[in-house]
Amino acid sequence: MIDLYTASTPNGWKASVALEELELPYTVHPIRFSEREQKTPEFLAMNPNGRIPVIVDRDADDFVVFDSGAILLYLAEKAGRLMPADVKGRSRVIQWLMFQMGGVGPMMGQANVFCRYAPEKIPYAIERYQRESRRLLKVLDTRLGQSAYLAGEDYSIADIASWCWAHTYEWSGVSIEGLSHLSRWMDEIAERPAVKRGVAVPADVHRAAAGNDANDANDADVTTRVEGARSILA
Numbered sequence: 001m002i003d004l005y006t007a008s009t010p011n012g013w014k015a016s017v018a019l020e021e022l023e024l025p026y027t028v029h030p031i032r033f034s035e036r037e038q039k040t041p042e043f044l045a046m047n048p049n050g051r052i053p054v055i056v057d058r059d060a061d062d063f064v065v066f067d068s069g070a071i072l073l074y075l076a077e078k079a080g081r082l083m084p085a086d087v088k089g090r091s092r093v094i095q096w097l098m099f100q101m102g103g104v105g106p107m108m109g110q111a112n113v114f115c116r117y118a119p120e121k122i123p124y125a126i127e128r129y130q131r132e133s134r135r136l137l138k139v140l141d142t143r144l145g146q147s148a149y150l151a152g153e154d155y156s157i158a159d160i161a162s163w164c165w166a167h168t169y170e171w172s173g174v175s176i177e178g179l180s181h182l183s184r185w186m187d188e189i190a191e192r193p194a195v196k197r198g199v200a201v202p203a204d205v206h207r208a209a210a211g212n213d214a215n216d217a218n219d220a221d222v223t224t225r226v227e228g229a230r231s232i233l234a
């Protein structure tokens with residue numbers, strides 16, 4: 001069993017989508033940013049960076065993995081799927097995974113912050129991050145014009161990593177007009193049952209807890225889960 005500490009964000013979805021694709025059993029522990037649960041000593045003991053996602057593999061001596069790219073690699077290697085075993089195939093997956101971790105995610109994240117949340121609208125910052133995000137999406141589009149998936153003909157963790165960010169393009173105010181290969185790939189991946197289940201995490205946990213709408217999360221139950229996690233970590 002794997003414990004997943006997460007929130008409903010692109011980096012969080014990478015872990016839940018991979019767990020769903022790999023059909024690995026896991027327990028979700030929603031982390032509330034509003035309560036700064038990702039900055040508690042207990043959480044920082046798992047991830048010194050104070051960010052989600054984090055997994056704890058209870059079947060591997062409570063081995064902790066933080067950072068979404070490292071989590072994807074760990075899960076793929078553990079399950080022996082979503083990444084080829086041969087050196088070149090593995091390298092192709094890692095190249096596109098690194099491309100996402102160092103580029104697509106950080107740039108789209110900054111575009112989102114500066115166009116949506118920054119108290120002061122700074123045109124230079126908004127344009128810089130949106131332009132760079134669009135450029136990176138164009139790189140994905142060019143690649144996807146050459147092969148079905150980013151690392152070749154097989155769906156891999158590289159696709160999960162980039163899809164979780166790319167499909168939020170509107171959120172960052174970035175246009176995908178003219179990027180037909182990217183659109184084809186985004187639409188196709190969005191239809192995967194495991195992806196649909198993965199992006200509903202942890203909202204489904206909230207919904208189940210509240211017996212109601214995702215926005216009406218039962219805080220008591222969620223707190224119980226986090227407290228439970230804390231007691232495991234203590």
Ligand SMILES: N[C@@H](CCC(=O)N[C@@H](CS)C(=O)NCC(=O)O)C(=O)O
Pocket residue numbers: 009010011012033038050051052053066067068069
């Ligand atoms: N490099 C990290 C970044 C993780 C990250 O930025 N997580 C965000 C949500 S997408 C977070 O936890 N934000 C809360 C905070 O910054 O305190 C990864 O890929 O896991």
